[in-house]
Amino acid sequence: MNALEKLFIRIVQRVNINLRELEFDAKPYVWDLIPKNQMTKFYAFYGISPDHPLNLQFKHSGLAGSYFLGQCRVSNSLLYKCDVRGDELKKKGDRFQFKNFNIPISKDEEIVIEDSAFVKTLIHNFSHDPETLEKFFIKDTISTHYANIHGSPSDGCFLGPFSTVDLTTMRDCIIGTFSYVQAGEISHLNIEPGTVWVRSPGAFNFLYRYPIEKLKDYIYFKAGIKPQGILMDFVENRKEDFQRVFDVVNIEPSFDVPATASLDRYAVVRPSTRIGENVLVSQRAYIENSYLGKGANAQENCYIINSRLAGNNVNAHGAKIIEADVGENVFVGFNSFLHGQPENRLSIGKESIIMPHTIIDIAEPLAIPAGHIVWGLVTNQDDLEAHSISIAELSKIKTRFTKGNMFFEGSGENFVSAFQDRIHHILEANGAYFNSHDNSGQGHAQKNQNMSFNTIQPYPRGEYEGLFPTIMIQP
Amino acid sequence: MNALEKLFIRIVQRVNINLRELEFDAKPYVWDLIPKNQMTKFYAFYGISPDHPLNLQFKHSGLAGSYFLGQCRVSNSLLYKCDVRGDELKKKGDRFQFKNFNIPISKDEEIVIEDSAFVKTLIHNFSHDPETLEKFFIKDTISTHYANIHGSPSDGCFLGPFSTVDLTTMRDCIIGTFSYVQAGEISHLNIEPGTVWVRSPGAFNFLYRYPIEKLKDYIYFKAGIKPQGILMDFVENRKEDFQRVFDVVNIEPSFDVPATASLDRYAVVRPSTRIGENVLVSQRAYIENSYLGKGANAQENCYIINSRLAGNNVNAHGAKIIEADVGENVFVGFNSFLHGQPENRLSIGKESIIMPHTIIDIAEPLAIPAGHIVWGLVTNQDDLEAHSISIAELSKIKTRFTKGNMFFEGSGENFVSAFQDRIHHILEANGAYFNSHDNSGQGHAQKNQNMSFNTIQPYPRGEYEGLFPTIMIQP
Numbered sequence: 026m027n028a029l030e031k032l033f034i035r036i037v038q039r040v041n042i043n044l045r046e047l048e049f050d051a052k053p054y055v056w057d058l059i060p061k062n063q064m065t066k067f068y069a070f071y072g073i074s075p076d077h078p079l080n081l082q083f084k085h086s087g088l089a090g091s092y093f094l095g096q097c098r099v100s101n102s103l104l105y106k107c108d109v110r111g112d113e114l115k116k117k118g119d120r121f122q123f124k125n126f127n128i129p130i131s132k133d134e135e136i137v138i139e140d141s142a143f144v145k146t147l148i149h150n151f152s153h154d155p156e157t158l159e160k161f162f163i164k165d166t167i168s169t170h171y172a173n174i175h176g177s178p179s180d181g182c183f184l185g186p187f188s189t190v191d192l193t194t195m196r197d198c199i200i201g202t203f204s205y206v207q208a209g210e211i212s213h214l215n216i217e218p219g220t221v222w223v224r225s226p227g228a229f230n231f232l233y234r235y236p237i238e239k240l241k242d243y244i245y246f247k248a249g250i251k252p253q254g255i256l257m258d259f260v261e262n263r264k265e266d267f268q269r270v271f272d273v274v275n276i277e278p279s280f281d282v283p284a285t286a287s288l289d290r291y292a293v294v295r296p297s298t299r300i301g302e303n304v305l306v307s308q309r310a311y312i313e314n315s316y317l318g319k320g321a322n323a324q325e326n327c328y329i330i331n332s333r334l335a336g337n338n339v340n341a342h343g344a345k346i347i348e349a350d351v352g353e354n355v356f357v358g359f360n361s362f363l364h365g366q367p368e369n370r371l372s373i374g375k376e377s378i379i380m381p382h383t384i385i386d387i388a389e390p391l392a393i394p395a396g397h398i399v400w401g402l403v404t405n406q407d408d409l410e411a412h413s414i415s416i417a418e419l420s421k422i423k424t425r426f427t428k429g430n431m432f433f434e435g436s437g438e439n440f441v442s443a444f445q446d447r448i449h450h451i452l453e454a455n456g457a458y459f460n461s462h463d464n465s466g467q468g469h470a471q472k473n474q475n476m477s478f479n480t481i482q483p484y485p486r487g488e489y490e491g492l493f494p495t496i497m498i499q500p
Numbered sequence: 501m502n503a504l505e506k507l508f509i510r511i512v513q514r515v516n517i518n519l520r521e522l523e524f525d526a527k528p529y530v531w532d533l534i535p536k537n538q539m540t541k542f543y544a545f546y547g548i549s550p551d552h553p554l555n556l557q558f559k560h561s562g563l564a565g566s567y568f569l570g571q572c573r574v575s576n577s578l579l580y581k582c583d584v585r586g587d588e589l590k591k592k593g594d595r596f597q598f599k600n601f602n603i604p605i606s607k608d609e610e611i612v613i614e615d616s617a618f619v620k621t622l623i624h625n626f627s628h629d630p631e632t633l634e635k636f637f638i639k640d641t642i643s644t645h646y647a648n649i650h651g652s653p654s655d656g657c658f659l660g661p662f663s664t665v666d667l668t669t670m671r672d673c674i675i676g677t678f679s680y681v682q683a684g685e686i687s688h689l690n691i692e693p694g695t696v697w698v699r700s701p702g703a704f705n706f707l708y709r710y711p712i713e714k715l716k717d718y719i720y721f722k723a724g725i726k727p728q729g730i731l732m733d734f735v736e737n738r739k740e741d742f743q744r745v746f747d748v749v750n751i752e753p754s755f756d757v758p759a760t761a762s763l764d765r766y767a768v769v770r771p772s773t774r775i776g777e778n779v780l781v782s783q784r785a786y787i788e789n790s791y792l793g794k795g796a797n798a799q800e801n802c803y804i805i806n807s808r809l810a811g812n813n814v815n816a817h818g819a820k821i822i823e824a825d826v827g828e829n830v831f832v833g834f835n836s837f838l839h840g841q842p843e844n845r846l847s848i849g850k851e852s853i854i855m856p857h858t859i860i861d862i863a864e865p866l867a868i869p870a871g872h873i874v875w876g877l878v879t880n881q882d883d884l885e886a887h888s889i890s891i892a893e894l895s896k897i898k899t900r901f902t903k904g905n906m907f908f909e910g911s912g913e914n915f916v917s918a919f920q921d922r923i924h925h926i927l928e929a930n931g932a933y934f935n936s937h938d939n940s941g942q943g944h945a946q947k948n949q950n951m952s953f954n955t956i957q958p959y960p961r962g963e964y965e966g967l968f969p970t971i972m973i974q975p
Contacts, residue, residue: 042601156518
């Protein structure tokens with residue numbers, strides 16, 4: 026057994042120890058998911074820009090195909106084709122307001138990944154946990170295909186494929202396949218597959234559960250197999266396009282990118298695509314024959330195909346939009362799968378909110394009216410009515426409200442305004458409101474333009490094959 | 501405001517953030533407990549021996565009067581007259597058995613104290629948490645007078661005076677005055693003052709609650725005052741004896757210490773005391789006119805006065821024994837206060853177990869029979885009957901059992917054997933079974949003999965008055 030296998034065994038053991046109360050054994054789920062013989066094949070790469078603090082420390086880890094930006098330490102971990110962002114790190118001297126606490130940031134924040142293994146996971150660093158503002162830690166954690174660890178410190182957890190943990194600190198939890206959790210702080214929970222849970226303690230609680238038999242067509246995962254279903258097939262079918270992007274050193278876009286927009290060098294863009302002012306297309310996004318209006322973004326692992334986005338659209342990590350016409354200010358949440366057809370297009374009216382982990386998969390045309398919230402599984406007009414509510418109506422809810430498999434309690438107004446505030450923040454952070462006249466409102470779309478990319482390689486053979494030497498990269 | 505005050509404010513804020521769900525404000529409790537103007541007065545000291553790994557790193561911290569041994573990092577913290585032990589650290593290459601997990605230790609364990617403040621707290625490092633075997637962490641935690649953090653990683657907690665957390669990992673918890681918790685893993689709990697709780701999930705649960713009005717005579721603490729009551733008066737009255745021990749550079753015991761025993765240089769020993777073979781007397785223990793038989797120990801903050809201990813006695817951290825005759829193999833738990841009188845002595849039969857945080861305070865002679873377990877508040881024979889059970893009888897309990905304020909459920913046999921195994925381990929670790937013929941069974945009593953002591957000092961004035969410069973001490 027070489028060092029990489031020993032390391033993997035050790036990580037699995039650590040996760041199992043943390044999850045012992047939930048009687049979970051990660052090994053049969055993940056042993057074949059990180060292709061150990063391929064860990065030598067892919068270089069890792071990192072971005073350098075004047076706007077991001079540079080401090081990378083890698084120790085006894087495999088990093089195949091992973092991308093890093095900003096201040097990050099990785100030790101005793103295996104990362105396989107992950108995106109680790111470091112572009113929203115808090116800085117020494119900043120202050121963070123949390124309710125009535127005004128908290129000074131006492132040193133530059135860093136991302137610290139220890140004793141963990143991830144497959145094709147997105148790690149986004151803007152964590153909101155007031156308990157750990159200087160250290161965004163992920164330890165003793167395993168995460169599988171296309172999961173999002175979004176500003177969520179994690180200790181001793183397992184994340185199923187296409188799951189998302191958003192602004193939630195987790196300890197000793199299992200997050201089921203395709204589940205979305207935004208709950209502040211959770212501990213010792215086993216979240217069933219297909220759960221969509223948004224909670225703000227004392228304010229509101231939104232809970233939806235997918236009909237599990239229907240979800241299985243889209244994504245299914247059990248011990249001993251690879252994740253499978255329509256979602257996996259969809260991304261696997263486009264893998265080769267990404268291979269080309271990684272195989273060449275320099276790449277030029279095939280069309281004009283406005284000076285205020287940015288198109289990542291590791292995105293795939295196919296004809297005939299146009300992007301407007303202030304647009305952000307992140308690494309590992311996939312755009313084909315689409316138009317992205319001013320201030321729209323396509324975040325990591327987004328797919329936008331044969332679609333038209335009117336402008337100021339947030340397409341959160343992993344959102345997929347096919348054959349759709351999307352109005353202004355529409356938000357499409359994490360890992361949503363919005364699948365129209367050439368003859369049966371989907372249209373979404375302006376300012377609507379598509380909840381994270383929504384699946385819309387239609388064989389007839391479907392129009393979502395403006396100003397609506399949509400969740401869950403929608404295949405036709407009847408489903409839409411059972412899985413949506415107008416924002417105006419939801420804002421009136423003061424106690425509780427149920428519809429199908431969805432349960433809501435608390436203040437609808439707070440829920441709506443929390444979402445809207447956040448959408449506004451995301452657009453702002455991404456540079457959607459950038460004004461080139463006075464240079465105000467800079468965000469990722471503008472700052473990411475000055476990026477240079479560098480690559481690092483693992484040991485090519487021997488006991489440490491597939492692991493990287495100890496590497497520290499500082500200014 | 502100088503750097504030390506700023507640091508203290510920052511620590512208090514961090515604790516409050518962690519405890520926000522429990523709506524706790526630590527500031528009024530602790531602001532006057534660390535005498536900031538005295539932080540410059542006391543040196544800190546550390547022991548060096550061939551048997552303990554040396555790696556001390558102190559950063560932006562005040563350490564007044566604190567003692568360190570072994571591998572330890574302290575940053576952004578205030579320690580006031582604490583004992584931090586590092587003599588049971590796990591070593592790289594060791595293996596740790598936890599139920600069916602056999603876990604390799606992948607690097608030398610270290611004690612890591614961050615963003616915390618402690619007053620006269622004992623930190624003992626043999627932690628049992630299989631999730632964090634290489635790092636015994638204490639962060640965002642405030643602990644007050646004579647608390648014990650005993651092998652218990654802690655994140656975001658507040659410990660009241662004379663409380664003990666034993667082999668328990670805590671997150672965001674308040675441990676009330678004089679409460680004892682041994683519960684494996686706890687989170688977001690507010691433990692009421694005077695709680696004695698011993699739980700092994702799936703095996704047993706022991707719970708006793710002190711009558712709070714009676715406990716107040718012994719120890720009472722609220723915001724804005726110093727801890728007060730008989731226990732505080734007892735230790736304060738003997739403070740000057742310790743002052744002498746710290747004021748001189750070299751000190752020689754006034755009697756013969758057997759070659760197999762150790763008497764710490766920072767213990768107080770008054771006439772006419774005798775100690776037997778294999779005895780361990782730790783720093784900050786106080787022995788007066790007493791006999792400690794072969795293999796007995798007096799751990800940190802123990803007081804043994806006018807008493808006779810037959811041998812192989814464990815007197816856990818903070819135990820106090822006055823005017824008592826204690827049989828062989830008797831265990832006296834943490835912070836217990838066993839107070840006989842010259843004319844009304846207390847006797848404890850062999851192999852009895854005095855539970856942690858037991859108060860026996862008598863005005864008539866009292867004899868505890870051999871082989872009994874005693875808990876709670878005992879002032880006379882009637883109390884004793886209401887607060888004890890024979891070990892034989894307890895071993896027969898299979899479901900549940902209550903007596904007064906004590907509730908037990910689970911297997912009495914498991915409970916008894918867990919205690920007995922642990923007592924055996926403690927005696928072993930302390931060197932009680934050392935055999936000088938074949939040099940087998942070495943423990944702290946033997947290893948601590950080769951210790952040299954060194955002192956370090958804080959900034960004497962200026963902005964950083966009372967804080968120590970950054971110090972790293974390695975071989």
